[in-house]
Amino acid sequence: MRNIAEQALAETQAAEVQDIRAYLAEQENKTLLRFLTCGSVDDGKSTLIGRLLYDTKLIFEDQLAALERDSRKHGTAGEDIDFALLVDGLEAEREQGITIDVAYRFFSTSKRKFIVADTPGHEQYTRNMATGASTADLAIVLVDARQGMLVQTRRHSIIASLLGIRHIVLAVNKIDLVGFDQTVFERIAADYKAFAGNLGFESIVPIPMSARYGDNVTRVSEHMPWYDGPVLLQHLETVDAQPSAENRPFRFPVQYVLRPNLDFRGFAGTIASGTIAEGDPVVVAKSGKPSRVKRIVTYDGDLKQAVEGQAVTIMLEDEIEVSRGNMLVAPDARPQVADQFQAKIIWFNEHALLPGRSYLLRTETDQVNSTITELKYRINVNSFAHEAAKSLELNEVGVCNISVQSPIAFDPFGENRTTGAFVLIDRLTNATVGAGMITHSLRRAANIHWQALDVTKHSRAEQKHQKPAVLWFTGLSGSGKSTIANLLEKKLHVSGRHTYILDGDNVRHGLNRDLGFTEEDRVENIRRVGEVARLMADAGLIVLVSFISPFRAERRMARELMEEGEFIEVFVDTPFEECVKRDPKGLYARALKGEIKNFTGVDSPYEPPEQADIHLQTVGRSPEEMVDYLEDWLRERGYC
Template identity: 60%
Template sequence: MGADLYRAKLTRDGVLRLITCGSVDDGKSTLIGRLLHDSQAIMDDTLTTLIDDSRKHGTTGAEVDYALLLDGLEAEREQGITIDVAWRFFATPRRRFIIADTPGHEQYTRNMATGASTADLAIILVDASKGLLTQTRRHSFIASLMGIGHIVLAVNKMDLVDFDEARFRAIVADYTAIADRLGFAGFTAIPMAARSGLNLCARAAEMPWFEGPTLIEHLEAVQLDAGSDARPLRFPVQWVNRPDASFRGYAGTIVAGQVQPGDAVITARSGKATHVTRIVTVDGDLAVAGTETAVTLVLADEIDISRGDMLVSPENRPHVAQQFAADLLWLDEDALKPGRSYLLKSGPLTTPASVTLLKHRIDINSLDERPARTLAMNEIGLVNLETTAPLLFDPYTECRDTGGFILIDRYTNNTVGAGMIRHALRRASNIHLQPMTVTQAQRSALKGHQPAVIWFTGLSGSGKSTIANLVEAQLAALACHTYSLDGDNVRHGLNRDLGFTDADRVENIRRIGEIAKLMADAGLIVTCSFISPFRSEREMARQLVGAERFVEVFVDTPIEICQARDPKGLYAKAASGELTNFTGIDSPYEAPQHPQLHIITATMTEADAAQAIIDWLRAHDIIG
């Protein structure tokens, strides 16, 4: 097919975004490659290259290996698997298509979720000789979470089961139970042999018992919901465009609805009202702009709008909340830790956030809800989250762009989770801060010193508690008002319900951080002696207390010395297997990178260490 004809086809309306997914070796890449070939969407030079590549990398003998059209990475060709998401564009006389080939391997589930996040339809491939697998169920559940309404069950490799109708019907019956439970708006099953092109673009004489459509017939005919242009306006502000004093515009991409000059708009966060005077683009002003259009809006009034705000329809505003419930797909090898501070990114807004409650996880084989304390990689659960800054959002089922978010690890910068918001949590909307007459400054003045939280961190047996005790004794001798929080002591009371899993350690430090914050507000100097092995939780405590009051003291003692001391016999128990999740043995310790005080016990006595801390407090005007 000529390039001019191909480009002409791409100018027609009716774009269908779809993905292929399923388990490894179900034939996803082969299906798309064959579909592109049979619909005449492969340029002649590309076909020539494909034939050459089939001789070098192909797995189909002398035949053309259509999977190589999609498996573009060298690693994919060597291993015969899909790793990344491969996007292809093609068209028929009736419709345009954007198709994504997503990985089947469980370790690349994040890539499958990426492809699903913008798709209207999912082709779930099943190997007829194997039937439904765990990854089939996982991808179907993710497709449901991501708002995909239409499913094609492509029962592939029917040639391996001699085109047996009974086998096809059995697989369809098994999958129908899943589809009904997940509530897909449309579900169609098609038997096929993708490698030979059977039932893709042409009917298969080998399966005369199947009277349904071919794959391309179904894709051309499937009816989608009303487009995003029909929804209320959602315009997240990416950038305030102010090249000079004569121009102020707000740049971004319309994610839902449409806008034209004269339309009334409001800022979702503040509720300030104005109207649009111009729609500016690099190619000139527009009379109207719809979904997915990148524009700069000029407003009639100068109102306070910044990156992360949203311009919306006055009649239909998004939710503004800091607490909400969401479905969460966990993507990181390091399991979710409720209470840990992550970064939540939704559109242009990035804000610290934490999971306050994990309600349940999904058993991917039965799709039942199971109690859980954490989520492992590729697990899915329902969670409550709390953000530092108010979030502007719609339920994900109403708008993907404003209802979806990702979680980012604050230290590695890895994307660790993908979330779909269900609803705001309204139960705390009647809770407000009560103003108090006596301030923290007055309390400090009465005590004669500044408040501080001295946070001692280090391995068990490093000497944290001993040094903290000496510091408190010296502070008391100086008439300072103090209190000591010690790891073992608080576990006899406040935190006795917590164990030593990673999730429990996070919650242990979160609670201590809240207590230390209150004590510092009372004007006290608080010593906190906790292993606190994770940097994220120490940073969370710092944020709770306030960086100006938080003093991190790293009591640096080699583990060999700690094991030799072993004052509580804990290392011996850990070595024998009697204790699990013990820091330094089978649970990691993340040393501070920039502590205020680094106490190296190999070169410093405990008394010298305590004096160094007192000297630091004096030098920083915390004590006189």
């Protein structure tokens, strides 16, 4: 009897294992659709996802009990279950009845697997919507039937278009609150198609629905006999929204180099597009050096072939240099490599994007210093019109030219969403301030090369018996910058040194006469002066730059133009009250009366240096004392 029982148990366990394997095989063979819900505040995005999960029976009994309990506490659906609470997991979301963060949910039907991103509708959290859209194949744009299209409807649709989404479901929600009116639905659908006609979507499928009650979500609604299109789930199960990996060239961004021993050198990463097999030829994107694939290594063993989305380690037949930030690519379909390109940018920060300001640009694996060289235009989210602009404010979208410190390898975003995307990072706060999509390289950049010159900076400076330097005097108006710089130059000139002063007021009479005092113009003012100072340092001069230069980011940008040790930041630290008291040009009096706008220290900020090379506290010290200190400082370090 015992043997029979053991045999029966073994057969049961074997059957269970077989069932599990069959289930896993079935899941592996299903296609995956990534989609997001977006639109304006309170259009029902979270409720729709909750309804999908409920109707597809993907909520466990304990989850359902918790949902019923939470609905009584936080719900907004009366006695009914508030399905939005399934994805609004943050306490702040439940208390306010809004979505703040991006919530991802996985579910599966008999035909397909899904990953859905529930994104916030509030304008304040537009960056989170862009995060959800960056990996989606399809977007469900919800519109409240009572409200029609709103600004966020348009903004989210434009962002979806920019981020490469080509399939849209226009979910005209809460149709029950307008009496299931066909006219309302058709008017909203027509308005949306007219707006989105130039956004490049391959398909726009309008569906009237009530997410709260499930009409046309997973079942045909008996309240709308006039609608003969698909219900939402049916469309999601059948839409062909994923591009074929076979048609896209091989791209393998190198994330890191593995060298556990002398016999193994592999390049780890995730295949961004295409396929690769043992023996296939590859090229290093930036250098153009060729090789062949020797092995494709994974944790579970070597592979003969790997495809898009797989994380692998590739070994090459040749010992060639491939570092993080580079790509292995198909020899017959290489990406572009350039240090200047055009891109569309979505701005996420409360401080505006300013041309001329320096940001860190981070791609899938690379990171370089970058500058917005030109803001070509802003995109109006209501009309899609191209508007002239000097800056991009929070949540605005624009087209810019960008210059990076060293060339990067990329594909246009429309061809490859992985290798054509980037984010911009604020250099001081390390915050993500913008997301970008590269459209094309600026071909003119390929025609410009550094000309080798026989007379070098070193030889020019050696002839003058000095080291080139840029002393950057920064401080409030009236702090004494120009006085100290002028006295220092006189003293250096008497001792036979070769110098030049760039003074803020003097430069604005010529080189920068076209610039005003807005934040954008101040950035451009410093950019130009920094470039001139760099050229003068290249001539072997000691350059004294006397500018308020109120922003740390621009002073950092100027520093990075120079060689190591060449830029010397001198903080002329005079309290605001003392500057107002001195007021040598009468500017503070006028600014405090409101006669001068954008005056530093009054209605425009000054960001003092955090770690200046030289800190001059002027109160109680004469200009001559400080000049003596500066001359001694320069002499001790071999500048003069």
